[in-house]
Amino acid sequence: MLILAGCGGSSEPKAHYQPVVGAGFSFAAPAGWRIDHAVGRTSASSDSQLVQVATFPLVHPYTDSLFGAVEHELALRMKAVAQQTGGVLEGTRVVSAGGIRSHVYDMKVGDHVDAYTFVLRGDREYQLLCRRRSSASDAFCKHLITSFAAA
Numbered sequence: 004m005l006i007l008a009g010c011g012g013s014s015e016p017k018a019h020y021q022p023v024v025g026a027g028f029s030f031a032a033p034a035g036w037r038i039d040h041a042v043g044r045t046s047a048s049s050d051s052q053l054v055q056v057a058t059f060p061l062v063h064p065y066t067d068s069l070f071g072a073v074e075h076e077l078a079l080r081m082k083a084v085a086q087q088t089g090g091v092l093e094g095t096r097v098v099s100a101g102g103i104r105s106h107v108y109d110m111k112v113g114d115h116v117d118a119y120t121f122v123l124r125g126d127r128e129y130q131l132l133c134r135r136r137s138s139a140s141d142a143f144c145k146h147l148i149t150s151f152a153a154a
Contacts, residue, residue: 020146023047028056028101028129031150033143051115053134054147058127065123070104077121081108084119088112100131101151111137118144124153 020031023038025045032038032047032054039046046055065073078095085092090112098107098120105122118141120131131151133144 020150021047025056025058027058027127027154029150029152029154030054030056030131030147032147051134052136052139052143053132054143055132056151057130057132059130061123061126061128064126065128067104069123073121073123074106077106077108081110081119085110088117090117098148100129100148101153103153105148107148114138116141120148122151122153127153129153 019034021034021036021038023030023032023045025040026043028045033049036047036049036054039048043059044055044057046053048054081092084090088110090110093109093111093116095109096107098105100120100122103122103124105120107118107120110117110119114137115134116137118133118135120133122129122131129151131147133141133147135141135144
């Protein structure tokens with residue numbers, strides 16, 4: 004009987020998420036976070052931590068064949084953001100957000116890390132932003148990316 008008492012799961016608590024719907028997209032945010040809707044963006048926050056999706060029109064339609072070409076433009080944009088915020092660009096990577104190959108830029112600003120994910124589709128840019136304390140887990144940032152869906 005003692006052997007069976009240890010089976011059945013982890014002692015680590017499971018994270019709970021709430022669905023968030025914006026204009027033309029959806030994502031999941033940690034349960035209990037305050038949801039805010041504004042023109043062109045939807046966010047969820049708790050204290051200084053934030054998950055947000057903002058949308059912008061693209062001048063020219065995007066196709067996946069442009070993936071490499073936009074990398075240089077995004078890198079320049081992120082260098083400018085780092086300069087404006089006093090942040091330091093810590094790294095880049097490629098992820099799949101809503102089934103779309105996307106660029107991510109991690110920036111350290113003070114005691115926070117801001118992860119910017121650029122999801123480009125057709126004539127829209129979806130900019131996913133996750134702000135977390137440097138000492139906090141990045142689980143909710145990863146969940147923002149994996150739960151994102153463009154309509």
